[in-house]
Amino acid sequence: MRPTARQVAELANVSVATVSYVLSGRDRPVAAETRQRVLDAARQLGYTPNQAARSLRKRRTQRVCLVLSSIGGVPSDERLARDLHEMADARGYSVVALAVYSEARANAAIDVLRGGIADGALINVVGDHLTHDLLSGLAATGLPMVVLSNESGLEGCDVVRTPETEACVEAVEHLLAQGRRRIAFLAHRHELYRDRPVGRLLGYTTALDRHGVTERIITSGADDRVAAYQTATELLRSPDRPDAIFAASDRAAISAIWAARDAGLSVPGDVAIVGAGNIDEGLITTPQLSTVGPLRHDYTDVVRLLFDRLQAEEAPPAREIVRSWTFLRRGSS
Amino acid sequence: MRPTARQVAELANVSVATVSYVLSGRDRPVAAETRQRVLDAARQLGYTPNQAARSLRKRRTQRVCLVLSSIGGVPSDERLARDLHEMADARGYSVVALAVYSEARANAAIDVLRGGIADGALINVVGDHLTHDLLSGLAATGLPMVVLSNESGLEGCDVVRTPETEACVEAVEHLLAQGRRRIAFLAHRHELYRDRPVGRLLGYTTALDRHGVTERIITSGADDRVAAYQTATELLRSPDRPDAIFAASDRAAISAIWAARDAGLSVPGDVAIVGAGNIDEGLITTPQLSTVGPLRHDYTDVVRLLFDRLQAEEAPPAREIVRSWTFLRRGSS
DNA sequence: CTGTTAGCGCTTTCAG
DNA sequence: CTGAAAGCGCTAACAG
Numbered sequence: 001m002r003p004t005a006r007q008v009a010e011l012a013n014v015s016v017a018t019v020s021y022v023l024s025g026r027d028r029p030v031a032a033e034t035r036q037r038v039l040d041a042a043r044q045l046g047y048t049p050n051q052a053a054r055s056l057r058k059r060r061t062q063r064v065c066l067v068l069s070s071i072g073g074v075p076s077d078e079r080l081a082r083d084l085h086e087m088a089d090a091r092g093y094s095v096v097a098l099a100v101y102s103e104a105r106a107n108a109a110i111d112v113l114r115g116g117i118a119d120g121a122l123i124n125v126v127g128d129h130l131t132h133d134l135l136s137g138l139a140a141t142g143l144p145m146v147v148l149s150n151e152s153g154l155e156g157c158d159v160v161r162t163p164e165t166e167a168c169v170e171a172v173e174h175l176l177a178q179g180r181r182r183i184a185f186l187a188h189r190h191e192l193y194r195d196r197p198v199g200r201l202l203g204y205t206t207a208l209d210r211h212g213v214t215e216r217i218i219t220s221g222a223d224d225r226v227a228a229y230q231t232a233t234e235l236l237r238s239p240d241r242p243d244a245i246f247a248a249s250d251r252a253a254i255s256a257i258w259a260a261r262d263a264g265l266s267v268p269g270d271v272a273i274v275g276a277g278n279i280d281e282g283l284i285t286t287p288q289l290s291t292v293g294p295l296r297h298d299y300t301d302v303v304r305l306l307f308d309r310l311q312a313e314e315a316p317p318a319r320e321i322v323r324s325w326t327f328l329r330r331g332s333s
Numbered sequence: 334m335r336p337t338a339r340q341v342a343e344l345a346n347v348s349v350a351t352v353s354y355v356l357s358g359r360d361r362p363v364a365a366e367t368r369q370r371v372l373d374a375a376r377q378l379g380y381t382p383n384q385a386a387r388s389l390r391k392r393r394t395q396r397v398c399l400v401l402s403s404i405g406g407v408p409s410d411e412r413l414a415r416d417l418h419e420m421a422d423a424r425g426y427s428v429v430a431l432a433v434y435s436e437a438r439a440n441a442a443i444d445v446l447r448g449g450i451a452d453g454a455l456i457n458v459v460g461d462h463l464t465h466d467l468l469s470g471l472a473a474t475g476l477p478m479v480v481l482s483n484e485s486g487l488e489g490c491d492v493v494r495t496p497e498t499e500a501c502v503e504a505v506e507h508l509l510a511q512g513r514r515r516i517a518f519l520a521h522r523h524e525l526y527r528d529r530p531v532g533r534l535l536g537y538t539t540a541l542d543r544h545g546v547t548e549r550i551i552t553s554g555a556d557d558r559v560a561a562y563q564t565a566t567e568l569l570r571s572p573d574r575p576d577a578i579f580a581a582s583d584r585a586a587i588s589a590i591w592a593a594r595d596a597g598l599s600v601p602g603d604v605a606i607v608g609a610g611n612i613d614e615g616l617i618t619t620p621q622l623s624t625v626g627p628l629r630h631d632y633t634d635v636v637r638l639l640f641d642r643l644q645a646e647e648a649p650p651a652r653e654i655v656r657s658w659t660f661l662r663r664g665s666s
Numbered sequence: 667c668t669g670t671t672a673g674c675g676c677t678t679t680c681a682g
Numbered sequence: 683c684t685g686a687a688a689g690c691g692c693t694a695a696c697a698g
Contacts, residue, residue, distance in 0.1 A: 001475045002449070004691055015669045020693055028694095029667055046470065051448035052394070053691035056385040056674045063445075071414035071430055072405035081404035085434060094445050097404055097430040101418060112396075112427050115384035116335070137379065142334045229617040255617070262619050284562040284588070286595050337675055348685045353677055362683055386675035389690045 003045040012041035023049065055116070064088055064306060065118035066097045067109060069125045073223075075251070075279050076297065077124065083299040084122055084306075091307055093119075103129045110134050113143060120144035120310045122303065127190030144309040146302060150199070158305045158319045164276070167292040167325035168203020168246070169210075171274050174290075174327060175244045176211050180272055183208070184217035184235050186228055186247040186256065192220055200248040200276055217242055221252050228252035232259035236271060243271055244333070250275035250282050250291055257285050257332060272333040287331025294325055336378040345374035356382065388449070397421055397639060398451035399430045400442060402458050406556075408584070408612050409630065410457065416632040417455055417639075424640055426452075436462045443467050446476060453477035453643045455636065460523030477642040479635060483532070491638045493654045497609070500625040500658035501536025501579070502543075504607050507623075507660060508577045509544050513605055516541070517550035517568050519561055519580040519589065525553055533581040533609055550575055554585050561585035565592035569604060576604055577666070583608035583615050583624055590618050590665060605666040620664025627658055 005023075009016045014034060021028045022038040041047075055061040066084055068077050081097065088095045096118060098109045106129040113121055121138075123130070123145060132151055139145060139156035146158040150165075175183055183204075191201040201218070208216065221231035228247065235242055236259055247253035253275025260267045267273055267287055275282060278293025301321060309316060338356075342349045347367060354361045355371040374380075388394040399417055401410050414430065421428045429451060431442045439462040446454055454471075456463070456478060465484055472478060472489035479491040483498075508516055516537075524534040534551070541549065554564035561580065568575055569592055580586035586608025593600045600606055600620055608615060611626025634654060642649060 002447070005693095006691075016692075017669060017671095017694080018667095021668090024693080026693090031667060034668080046474065048444055048447035050389070050691050051445070051450060052385045052389040053674090054448075054693075056383070056389055056676085057691080057693045059674070061385070066404070068404070070411065071399070071401070072408070072411035075405070078403065078405035081432060082434075085432060085438070089438065089441075094441055095432070096445075096450070097432065099414060099418060099428070099430065101415075105418070105422065108422075108427055111381055112384070112429075114335070114381035115387075117384060117429070141379065226613045226617055258617070258619075280559045284559055284591070286591075338677095339675075349676080350678080350685060350687095351683095354684090357677075359677090364683060367684080383675050386690090387677075389674090389692085390676045390678085392690070 002050070003047045005047070005049065008038065008041045008045055008047050011045065012037040014038060023047075060119050061116065062092060063094050063096055063118040064310070065113060065121045066095060067100065067113070067121055067123040067125060067130075068097060069100055069127065069129075071097065071099050074126070076277065079297045080122070080124060080299045080302070084303050087300065087303045087307055091311070093307075093310075100125050100129050106130045106134060110138055113138055114141060120306050122146055122148075122306050124148040126188070128194070142315070144306065144315070146305045146309070148302070156318060158309065158321070160302050160305070161320065161322045163322060163325050164200055164292070165198075165203040165206070167327055168200045168276065169207045170327040171276075171290070171292045172204055172207035172246060173211070174329065175246065175272055175274065175333060176207065176213065178244075178272065178333070180244040181213055182215055182217065182240070182242040183213075183244040183246055184219065184242040186219055186221040186231060186245065186249075186252045188222040188248045189220055191248065192218075204246060221255075222248035223252075225251050225255045228255035229259050232256035233263060236260055236263045236265060241271070244273070245271060246274045246276075248276050250277040250279045250289060250293070253289055253291065253332075254281060254285055257287075257289065261286075268331070268333050274333050278328060282330065285332070290328060290330045290333035292325055292327045294323055295328075335383070336380045338380070338382065341371065341374045341378055341380050344378065345370040347371060356380075393452050394449065395425060396427050396429055396451040397643070398446060398454045399428060400446070400454055400456040400458060400463075401430060401432055402460065402462075403434055404430065404432045407459070409610065412630045413455070413457060413632045413635070417636050420633065420636045420640055424644070426640075426643075433458050433462050439463045439467060443471055446471055447474055453639050455479055455481075455639050457481040459521070461527070475648070477639065477648070479638045479642070481635070489651060491642065491652045491654070493635050493638070493656060495656045496658050497533055497625070498531075498536040498539070500660055501533045501609065502540045503660040504609075504623070504625045505537055505540035505579060506544070507662065508579065508605055508607065508666060509540065509546065511577075511605065511666070513577040514546055515548055515550065515573070515575040516546075516577040516579055517552065517575040519552055519554040519564060519578065519582075519585045521555040521581045522553055524581065525551075537579060554588075555581035556585075558584050558588045561588035562592050565589035566596060569593055569596045569598060574604070577606070578604060579607045579609075581609055583610040583612045583622060583626070586622055586624065586665075587614060587618055590620075590622065594619075601664070601666050607666050611661060615663070618665070623661060623663045623666035625658055625660045627656055628661075
């Protein structure tokens with residue numbers, strides 16, 4: 001169905017080798033007139049080289065793979081994807097994205113990667129679908145990869161850490177310092193179904209533990225603006241309503257601000273609200289949203305890690321980047 | 334680096350053919366004991382078949398490709414992606430996603446598809462990066478594809494239409510019927526840089542034309558919640574503020590509701606607000622958001638189109654689906 | 667300057 | 683029940 005180099009060669013009256021040299025632009029001297037014939041033939045047939053054959057032969061795909069929890073679930077993924085695409089473009093790579101969603105598909109995604117879909121991978125999957133073993137096994141194949149994860153013991157790849165737990169501790173301590181004692185936490189689902197607290201939830205519990213506050217109000221809702229609004233509304237209309245809400249995502253926190261306003265409560269007077277992620281939208285709420293997160297949303301350093309690895313002669317030592325997360329006090333707390 | 338079938342074969346003391354038969358599970362009789370030896374050897378070496386080689390040989394990838402404007406830009410993409418993944422899973426396909434972003438990358442994406450990255454494609458790209466010619470050229474290669482587009486003249490593929498223009502006309506006529514005359518439109522960028530109005534913007538201008546209203550207030554902002562908030566704020570604080578805002582996205586419309594409330598205006602008393610897309614979040618605003626959009630967010634019919642095509646013996650005739658879009662009056666208008 | 671040829675790693679006849 | 687061998691479409695020596 002699709003034309004092959006062979007057909008182009010026949011049409012142009014040259015060998016397939018010449019077709020290959022002309023079209024892949026490798027520096028082999030070829031007569032201008034011949035080159036033109038090949039180009040014409042290729043255009044006429046609508047020829048595009050078969051990537052499977054090419055990468056089988058060259059043993060590289062000129063592709064990188066972005067592995068995410070889902071397509072469009074997490075706001076920061078958008079920036080990560082943009083920055084990756086930008087650098088990939090500049091270095092002549094194309095980008096494909098893979099969504100993990102479930103544990104079953106985590107295995108499938110690993111197989112696709114092991115099957116050689118790309119020369120390298122940038123992995124940002126929250127939750128525990130992509131187990132440590134899966135990741136280690138993949139790294140052990142020699143696939144260049146950089147993983148955004150706070151898990152320990154990841155070897156053979158670059159790791160990007162986000163000290164979110166520490167930053168969340170700081171945020172909750174800030175609330176405690178104001179005298180708030182009934183602090184509710186809106187969690188991401190993936191942080192709830194674990195045997196012990198991790199990540200942002202761990203920040204919450206750690207801060208409370210540290211200050212001898214025993215009350216824990218933990219609900220889900222951070223994954224979803226609507227759920228967050230409903231949860232916050234329930235919380236805020238209950239007789240023993242919290243005096244602070246710490247949400248594991250800014251989106252949920254913003255919903256909480258709206259829930260508070262709609263319930264006739266003042267923020268931060270009646271209830272302080274803090275989010276996580278530092279999305280721009282926090283600047284247009286009334287009051288502006290206090291949050292923990294990165295000061296700048298820039299993943300170029302992360303992305304560079306991957307391309308350094310791809311273009312290195314031999315595998316460089318595993319590197320680690322620690323992204324900076326801080327508490328940003330604004331009007332809502 | 335990565336083990337090949339040959340190495341598995343040597344370790345198991347069988348031929349590569351046997352390895353292939355055992356691992357790809359095709360129904361060739363093979364002794365239980367031999368099968369086990371192969372399985373063990375494969376496990377021991379951590380063998381995963383090379384997909385490039387496999388699909389070169391089989392002339393199919395068992396993959397489908399989802400082509401989007403961006404990763405995580407459009408809320409409806411999330412549903413589309415989910416539904417596609419679900420059906421792909423059920424039929425034994427994997428899914429890779431491609432983001433187009435710019436015109437340059439549109440060409441790159443087409444090349445990747447022509448290069449045979451997948452057996453079929455589901456394409457949902459707004460704006461004009463993916464030109465009619467690019468799409469037609471791709472369809473002409475025989476690649477099974479379904480395209481979400483209102484453009485006419487797309488041949489050789491299934492097309493999914495969304496009658497958004499008509500639904501938008503209805504929404505604006507509803508505003509006009511209320512006596513609103515200064516109706517502002519918050520547009521998506523891609524609708525602004527065209528020679529003539531299309532899509533949702535066209536709905537806006539058509540309705541106004543039809544009712545002899547000459548005032549046009551067209552701004553950008555629909556792509557971005559923050560920009561929408563700022564734009565709406567400017568609009569609403571100006572001396573000749575609009576009495577209605579029609580936003581090309583619900584996200585922007587919700588920002589506009591906030592902007593109105595923060596400006597001390599009542600919705601819909603002082604200003605009516607209507608969005609587009611019918612996202613769930615419109616149900617938790619105060620007042621609830623009037624919108625145009627689908628009643629149910631379900632893409633299984635769209636996705637089925639693709640898999641029907643993939644699994645058909647010979648190419649079925651091009652089909653067309655028209656998704657239903659309606660005006661949903663709620664509290665904000 | 668150009669053609670011939672040997673694979674890349676896999677699947678699938680065809681022989682046994 | 684299993685192996686040998688051809689070949690998917692391409693690239694890269696090597697030979698001319």
